[in-house]
Amino acid sequence: MPSISFKAPDIAIDLGSSNTMVYVRKHGLAISEPTLVVVNTENRHMVRAVGDEARYLLGRTRDTLTAISPIENGTITDVDAVAVLIGYFIRKAIGVNHLFPPRVLVSIPVGTPAVSRRAIYEAVRKNKCNKVYLVEKVLSAAIGSGLPIYDPVGSMVVDIGGGTTDAAIISLGGLVVSRSVPVGGSRMDEAIVSYLKNNSSMLIGTRMAEEIKIDLAAALPSRENRHVHVRGRDLLSAHAMDVEFTSAQAYEAVREPCMAILATIKWVLERTPPELAADIMRGGIHLTGGASQLLGLDQFIGQQTGIPVLLAKNPEDATVSGMGHILENEELLNEIMNSSLNRNK
Numbered sequence: 001m002p003s004i005s006f007k008a009p010d011i012a013i014d015l016g017s018s019n020t021m022v023y024v025r026k027h028g029l030a031i032s033e034p035t036l037v038v039v040n041t042e043n044r045h046m047v048r049a050v051g052d053e054a055r056y057l058l059g060r061t062r063d064t065l066t067a068i069s070p071i072e073n074g075t076i077t078d079v080d081a082v083a084v085l086i087g088y089f090i091r092k093a094i095g096v097n098h099l100f101p102p103r104v105l106v107s108i109p110v111g112t113p114a115v116s117r118r119a120i121y122e123a124v125r126k127n128k129c130n131k132v133y134l135v136e137k138v139l140s141a142a143i144g145s146g147l148p149i150y151d152p153v154g155s156m157v158v159d160i161g162g163g164t165t166d167a168a169i170i171s172l173g174g175l176v177v178s179r180s181v182p183v184g185g186s187r188m189d190e191a192i193v194s195y196l197k198n199n200s201s202m203l204i205g206t207r208m209a210e211e212i213k214i215d216l217a218a219a220l221p222s223r224e225n226r227h228v229h230v231r232g233r234d235l236l237s238a239h240a241m242d243v244e245f246t247s248a249q250a251y252e253a254v255r256e257p258c259m260a261i262l263a264t265i266k267w268v269l270e271r272t273p274p275e276l277a278a279d280i281m282r283g284g285i286h287l288t289g290g291a292s293q294l295l296g297l298d299q300f301i302g303q304q305t306g307i308p309v310l311l312a313k314n315p316e317d318a319t320v321s322g323m324g325h326i327l328e329n330e331e332l333l334n335e336i337m338n339s340s341l342n343r344n345k
């Protein structure tokens, strides 16, 4: 019989729009799986698959199954599905044999409205965990990137994830200027879908668009002209069709989301107090999040702002690493638990 432990280890859940990562105190990063749930179309309470398994089923779902991405652009759109996901991740990370449930730290975009914060509390509490604390993902990403955020200097972090871009100036442990916009990797995928629809009358799925983005798209015009063969459905005849999609077209397709990301960074820079602006010029803009890896995005931001840009070593892990760092440091954890975000529940 498995032994029952007294107190469950604390866990951090980076609840991303595309991927969820879980860190278990004293054990490290435990899980990284897509933020996806597949349910029965007729009866949405019947969950068929979660995480990796749901992703596997995604391209194979029949009419009887529906895939749900319960977090869109950083906002919970389906509390029940998020509760299912959180329950699955908690069980997978630490099991169920604990007398006392864990303390759970969850990441959120900056400026998440009270109603969405309540939805997260509700989703975690449905799993019998009452000690839930929130932390901004951009603050965690700064900690995860090893920036001196508690020093009296300014640091700038831009987390470009699947669903949101969060940009912030951080100093003395707090966000001085920050902004979150619903633009990230998924918006680039949708931009590629729209481009093919409008220019080639062709329909492709977002998963294929994501592959094209990673393979071919760039934030700067490419010097070498590459192309990929794309197979989709003719919008008029509904027959299968192929087109050649060039790097120049891919660049054009993702231009709008790249400009929106740049506008967010400029918005934050324009509101940065002059005494911190000098620190940012010196320390640079630190990029984290999966979509920050879009080819040339770092260079594009550097050219357009005139500030050095540094891409994190493992951009997708920065937020969860920072959350892990918080969990391992009781003083830091207390500070987060007593922050205004968690006091005004």
Ligand SMILES: Nc1ncnc2c1ncn2[C@@H]1O[C@H](COP(=O)(O)OP(=O)(O)OP(=O)(O)O)[C@@H](O)[C@H]1O
Residues within 6 Å of the ligand: 015, 016, 017, 018, 019, 020, 073, 074, 137, 160, 161, 162, 163, 164, 165, 184, 185, 186, 210, 213, 214, 288, 289, 290, 291, 292, 293, 294, 295, 315, 316
């Ligand atoms: N090499 C790459 N080039 C471009 N985009 C990439 C690359 N690798 C991953 N991505 C994109 O990164 C995104 C996922 O990033 P990440 O895991 O940081 O998002 P998330 O944390 O789930 O979302 P969010 O924080 O916005 O809620 C996806 O859109 C994915 O396609």
Ligand SMILES: [Mg+2]
Residues within 6 Å of the ligand: 014, 015, 016, 017, 137, 161, 162, 289, 319
């Ligand atoms: Mg994220």
